[in-house]
């Protein structure tokens with residue numbers, strides 16, 4: 551048993567009054583609407599027989615804190631005396647990567663400041679021997695502070711990830727007292743509310759908000775694939791200005807995406823544990839070696855640049871390993887290594903290989919969207935159709951029926967470029983960080 555100080559939350563006592571949240575505002579002088587503590591209301595729509603419970607949650611100062619490991623700039627640290635996970639605003643670059651990694655939605659992004667802020671465990675109070683303001687001010691005793699067992703099986707609403715959050719829940723048995731729900735009998739089957747409960751809250755990550763990341767990673771995979779083709783085909787030309795332009799555009803996009811662009815230089819501080827820091831460093835390594843290879847025409851540098859490019863793409867994929875996905879396959883169609891391989895095959899004139907990759911990518915795309923399409927709008931179905939037409943049907947037709955493939959190369963590359971870009975952008979709609987409210991789905995028990 552691993553015992554330490556933490557929060558104890560009793561579902562059977564919480565009445566959802568928000569006193570804990572107000573106490574946090576007062577103690578830390580934080581400004582609404584950003585609140586370091588959240589009170590979730592499960593079954594807000596009050597569907598009959600479903601039960602109506604509340605959960606007060608903030609940062610749980612996890613022993614194996616994924617926010618601390620993921621942050622590229624080393625903005626998080628652990629207080630070795632109290633165990634508090636402390637966020638340093640001066641080191642934060644506003645990349646929001648910690649919000650992807652935390653399953654409790656504890657790091658809050660402050661748009662006005664361009665940085666994250668979060669619960670600090672009332673660390674100064676703890677050091678004075680006092681308890682946190684939120685637990686002290688809970689009128690019903692639902693939220694308290696004391697010894698918790700981080701090995702204890704996690705109750706309702708608590709992430710099952712092996713990160714050892716300093717929270718224990720009790721009173722979960724109120725959930726057992728709620729009769730199971732027959733949605734058909736209550737007439738709510740098929741209603742918007744039912745759909746909401748099934749599908750959960752909208753993901754904070756989506757194609758609209760993350761288009762700079764989609765473009766950055768897409769340009770990166772084109773550049774690497776194009777560069778790889780130089781190893782096998784000496785006739786491949788790399789116009790230096792195109793390479794520099796693509797590299798500059800993708801670097802600019804990624805920097806401007808930060809809440810604090812001028813602090814971008816801090817993004818490689820935590821190379822030890824952050825895949826985002828590794829991605830940025832390997833991107834720089836690839837850009838530098840590729841540039842040197844292009845101006846010197848050196849084959850050894852071409853090899854080194856190609857390896858750096860592969861490392862860069864591996865790091866891109868690992869960046870997304872911290873966050874939940876709606877699709878179920880281990881590899882997805884917009885995987886940057888697969889995309890780079892497709893561009894490699896195209897530029898090296900390996901059309902059989904290109905066909906094979908396009909078939910694999912299209913099958914993975916169908917597998918990915920078949921699951922998520924159920925909850926998407928008709929427009930996405932149309933865009934998915936265009937992606938398959940341009941990235942599968944037409945390229946196969948061109949490769950199979952063109953006697954001289956070189957004459958139709960421009961059309962082929964245009965189709966593949968559009969299809970792959972659509973795929974990469976749509977991928978961001980299929981990412982969903984774990985959130986406590988997702989447990990609302992567990993409350994819906996449908997009887998036949």
Ligand code: SF4
Nearest residue numbers: 574669670672682684
């Ligand atoms: S421990 Fe302190 S900072 Fe954290 S939620 Fe409670 S009052 Fe806010």
Ligand code: SF4
Nearest residue numbers: 609610612617652656
């Ligand atoms: S609750 Fe979230 S922000 Fe807090 S330590 Fe755990 S992962 Fe980090």
Ligand code: SF4
Nearest residue numbers: 621642643645646648
């Ligand atoms: S630098 Fe990024 S990951 Fe680190 S705290 Fe700031 S937003 Fe979160």
